[in-house]
Amino acid sequence: MVDLAMFLWGWLLGAFLLGLGMGWIAVVRRxxxxxxxxxxxxxxxxxxxxxxxxxxxxxxxxxxWLDLGLALFAFYLVGCAIGSKLRDWVVSRAAxxx
Amino acid sequence: MxxxxxxxxxxxxxxxxxxxxxxxxxxxxTQPLEADLAARSNQALKSTILDKTRISVAGRDVSFAAExxxxxxxxxxxxxxxxxxxxxxxxxxxxxxxxAKPFVWVAxxxxxxxxxxxxxxxxxxxxxxxxxxxxxLSGTEVSDRMGMARGAPVRFxxxxxxxxxxxxxxxxxxxxxSDTGVSLSGMAxxxxxxxxxxxxxxxxxxxxxxxxxxxRAPPYIFQANxxxxxxxxxxxxxxxxxxxxxxxxxxxxxxxxxEKIVDNLKASIGAPSGFTAAVTSALGALSRxxxxxxxxxxxxxxxxxxxxxxxxxxxxxxxxxxELPLGWTTKPEISVKPAAAPVDATVCQQLFAQNLTKGRIRxxxxxxxxxxxxxxxxxxxxxxxxxxxSTNVEIVGHTDRTxxxxxxxxxxxxxxxxxxxxxIKAGLPADRFTAVxxxxxxxxxxxxxxxxxxxxxxxxxxxxx
Numbered sequence: 001m002v003d004l005a006m007f008l009w010g011w012l013l014g015a016f017l018l019g020l021g022m023g024w025i026a027v028v029r030r031x032x033x034x035x036x037x038x039x040x041x042x043x044x045x046x047x048x049x050x051x052x053x054x055x056x057x058x059x060x061x062x063x064x065w066l067d068l069g070l071a072l073f074a075f076y077l078v079g080c081a082i083g084s085k086l087r088d089w090v091v092s093r094a095a096x097x098x
Numbered sequence: 099m100x101x102x103x104x105x106x107x108x109x110x111x112x113x114x115x116x117x118x119x120x121x122x123x124x125x126x127x128t129q130p131l132e133a134d135l136a137a138r139s140n141q142a143l144k145s146t147i148l149d150k151t152r153i154s155v156a157g158r159d160v161s162f163a164a165e166x167x168x169x170x171x172x173x174x175x176x177x178x179x180x181x182x183x184x185x186x187x188x189x190x191x192x193x194x195x196x197x198a199k200p201f202v203w204v205a206x207x208x209x210x211x212x213x214x215x216x217x218x219x220x221x222x223x224x225x226x227x228x229x230x231x232x233x234x235l236s237g238t239e240v241s242d243r244m245g246m247a248r249g250a251p252v253r254f255x256x257x258x259x260x261x262x263x264x265x266x267x268x269x270x271x272x273x274x275x276s277d278t279g280v281s282l283s284g285m286a287x288x289x290x291x292x293x294x295x296x297x298x299x300x301x302x303x304x305x306x307x308x309x310x311x312x313x314r315a316p317p318y319i320f321q322a323n324x325x326x327x328x329x330x331x332x333x334x335x336x337x338x339x340x341x342x343x344x345x346x347x348x349x350x351x352x353x354x355x356x357e358k359i360v361d362n363l364k365a366s367i368g369a370p371s372g373f374t375a376a377v378t379s380a381l382g383a384l385s386r387x388x389x390x391x392x393x394x395x396x397x398x399x400x401x402x403x404x405x406x407x408x409x410x411x412x413x414x415x416x417x418x419x420x421e422l423p424l425g426w427t428t429k430p431e432i433s434v435k436p437a438a439a440p441v442d443a444t445v446c447q448q449l450f451a452q453n454l455t456k457g458r459i460r461x462x463x464x465x466x467x468x469x470x471x472x473x474x475x476x477x478x479x480x481x482x483x484x485x486x487x488s489t490n491v492e493i494v495g496h497t498d499r500t501x502x503x504x505x506x507x508x509x510x511x512x513x514x515x516x517x518x519x520x521x522i523k524a525g526l527p528a529d530r531f532t533a534v535x536x537x538x539x540x541x542x543x544x545x546x547x548x549x550x551x552x553x554x555x556x557x558x559x560x561x562x563x
Contacts, residue, residue, distance in 0.1 A: 003183040004158075007131060011123040015116060022112030026105045056187055062185060064131070064157030065124045072123065076116050077109075084105040089186035 008068070015072040019079020027087035030072065046089070113379075119463040128157065135160065135184050142182045146175045147220060149195060149246055157443045158186035165195045167220055167248060194358075197303045198247035203258055203275040205231075207270035207284065207488055211239035212265055215365060216275075219250035223258070225533050230259050234266040242363040251278045253303035264298055269316060279309040286315055289336060289366045318368050320394040322384055324357065324403070327358070331384075334362040338369035352471040353385040355457030356478075370397045370441070372423030379421040383414045384473030388435045399428045404435035406481040409525045438485055443561050446486035450559035453478050459557045464501070466512035470519065479559065480524040493518050495535040496542075503537055511535030 007011065034042070052058060053066050132155040139153050139160050148171070152166040162179055172192050179188045203216040212235055216449045218224040224244050228283060231240045251257075253353035254275075261273045261280065268291070268561055271284010280302065286292040292315045301310050320335040331354045350359050373394075380399050384392045390403020401418065405411035411432045418428050441449070460469035468476070483491060495514030497506040514533035522528045543550035 007134065008127060009324070011119065011127065016120055018112055018115055018119065019109075022109055023105065026108040029108055031108060031111075033104075033109050034358060037105075039107065057509065059187075060156030060159050061128060062157070063159065064128065065120075067158070067186075068123055068127070069120045072116060072120050080106070080109045080112065081102070084102070084109075088101060088105075 005071075008071070011068075012071060012075045015075040016079040018081040019076035019081075021079075022076075023080035023085070024087045025083075027084050027091060046070075064096025119208075119512060125333050131184075131511055132156070133159070138182050139179055140185065142178045143175055146178065147171060148175060148192075148221070149221065152445070158184060159189060159396060160185050160187070160498070161189040161191060161271075163191035165244075166192055169194065190401045195246055195248050197249040199249055200277045201247065201249050201251060202277075203244070203254075205261060205320070206272045206273065207265050207268050208270050211241050213241045213243055214262075215243040216245070217247040217250075218258070219246065219248065219254055221246065223250075223255045226255060227258050228260060230262045231265075234263050251305065253305065255460075256303045257306050260298065260302060264295050267295050267298075268313065270474055271313065272519045275306075276309075278306045280306060281312075282308070283310075283312040283330070284314070286313055288319065289316060289368045291315070315368055315557070317395040318366075319374075320363075320373075320392075322381060322392040324384055324387060324390050325387045325470070329357050330529050331357040332360040334364065334388070335364070336366040336369065337363050338367070338373055339365055342369075342374045345374055346377060346381070351383055352460075353381055355475060362521065370425075370432040376422050376426050382421075382470055382473065383418045383430075385471075386410055386414055386477045387432070390437045397426045399426065401428070402431040402433070403433075405432050406435055407437075407484060407524060408434050409523070410434075410477050438481065440487065441485050443486055443489045443563055446482060446489055447559075447561040449482040449485070450479065450491075450561065453482065454559065458555075461513055461555075464509070466516045468510065468516055476520050479517075480521055480526065483521060483526055483530070486561065490532070490562045491529050492532045492534055492562060493521075494558040494560060495533070495555050496540060496558070497538050499538040499541070499545040500551065507535055507537035509535070510537050514557060 048068060049066065053063070053070055056063060058066050135155045135158065136153055137163070138216060143151065148164040148166055152162075154161045162176065164175065166175060176190050176192060179185060184270070195284060198217045201217060203218065204214070206213045206215070210250055212231060213313045214227065214231060218227060224242070226245065227244070228240065228242050256282070257275060261275060263272075264282070265273055267287055269287040271282065274281045280299065282295065286295065292313045295313055296311060298431055299311065302308070318336055320337065321333070323332045325332070331350060331351065332344070343365060346363070347359070347361055376399065376486055377394055380392050380394060380401060383401055384390050384403070386405065387403035388406050390401065393400040399418065399422070401414075405414055408493055411434050415430045418430060422428060457472070457475040458473060459472045464469060493514045495512075496511035497510045499506070511533065513536070514535050518531040518533040521531055538545070538554065541554045542556070543553040545551055545554060
């Protein structure tokens with residue numbers, strides 16, 4: 001797994017940075033939100049896809065592409081979380097100062 | 099926590115560029131990843147012994163087809179692929195190499211090449227056998243058609259390597275190793291090769307047996323070539339030992355007084371019985387030919403060439419068959435030399451003198467019977483006499499001074515008559531020849547040495563108009 005991460009580090013970093021940017025924006029952005037019900041469905045879908053990946057159900061290249069997508073999605077989510085947390089921290093500090 | 103939940107509900111727009119990134123990553127990384135995994139898989143299998151290995155990678159899944167030489171080897175090859183970093187799944191298409199029953203290995207030699215076929219147990223044994231064959235047969239093409247199978251007898255390699263050395267000793271033939279049984283057939287390269295192979299087979303590894311050994315010895319060849327242009331007699335081939343060599347060289351010297359003898363004979367075992375006697379007779383027949391070749395192959399004598407005149411051709415054919423020891427066969431291919439141009443009496447006299455200077459007509463001791471060694475010379479005298487048909491010839495006999503004069507007188511007359519009879523028997527008219535004897539009355543050398551006496555015992559030809 002480490003070897004694979006080393007092989008794909010550029011793409012994973014890209015996903016992480018994308019997530020970081022999206023997380024940064026999400027804190028102050030006003031716009032459409034995902035409903036709780038949809039979020040749960042998406043989470044369930046993700047869990048199902050992880051299950052398919054771990055069970056190695058998809059053969060050959062499709063299997064690899066699924067793994068790749070899940071890995072990129074994971075790095076994206078981590079990036080989002082860190083980005084939002086950072087923005088939140090910056091925003092709340094600015095509010096205190098004001 | 100609540101904040102996280104609120105933020106995360108607004109993360110979704112990034113998923114669209116993420117999907118693009120995913121597509122790009124899939125497009126760009128799949129083939130390099132597959133190539134990298136294929137290289138790693140080959141590296142992982144480097145130390146395992148397999149045949150017909152095929153590896154193909156799709157995504158992170160490796161399809162692995164190969165033939166293994168043992169179940170353990172097969173399992174360990176699959177395991178080492180599964181342990182290769184980055185590999186997700188191994189599609190195991192391996193199987194065991196077929197088992198050969200019986201386990202047959204063959205080395206076959208023809209005039210052009212040595213072919214190794216049948217089966218070897220492992221690539222390493224195959225390589226070792228080929229290496230040994232190339233060393234043992236340097237200069238000969240070695241063709242490898244060996245397959246591989248399981249089920250070789252123990253110590254197969256040692257046995258095969260020993261047999262490779264034996265194929266080098268064959269001129270043509272076949273060695274078959276079927277399980278632990280060895281069969282050989284063909285012809286040995288050298289005289290004595292058959293015996294050498296039989297001796298080497300005693301060193302076969304334990305458990306191996308010689309089922310049949312039908313290796314033949316090469317024919318025992320003796321050749322003599324009479325070349326009238328170079329005036330040489332070339333002897334080549336084999337003689338049984340140094341004594342026969344000396345005896346044959348001496349016989350050739352007596353029978354071919356005219357020719358220079360080039361002796362290329364080699365001593366070797368394996369001569370057929372009666373060899374020396376048969377070859378001596380055959381050399382006598384060859385000495386009567388103007389030009390000819392004698393080939394003795396085992397017990398077959400092939401004599402070809404040109405006799406000096408018609409009657410001689412018949413005598414040579416019949417005589418050779420009569421003189422040969424039992425079990426010998428002869429194939430005479432005798433033609434008759436075209437008659438030489440006629441000459442006048444003076445040239446005729448010179449030709450007689452020349453022939454009788456180079457060689458001397460020999461008789462049995464104190465007897466008028468002509469020694470067989472002199473037939474070649476007599477044939478040349480017949481040929482000369484045929485070239486001057488209008489002349490009469492006086493055949494004059496002389497003896498040395500040993501013994502009583504009356505006896506010598508009579509002996510000289512009888513010897514001259516014997517020579518005249520030979521000429522008449524050859525088809526010349528009897529009235530052309532007169533036999534005269536002078537006993538020891540006209541010596542040409544002193545009679546007190548053996549050399550002088552030998553010179554005085556002579557036949558002379560005097561041409562009369």
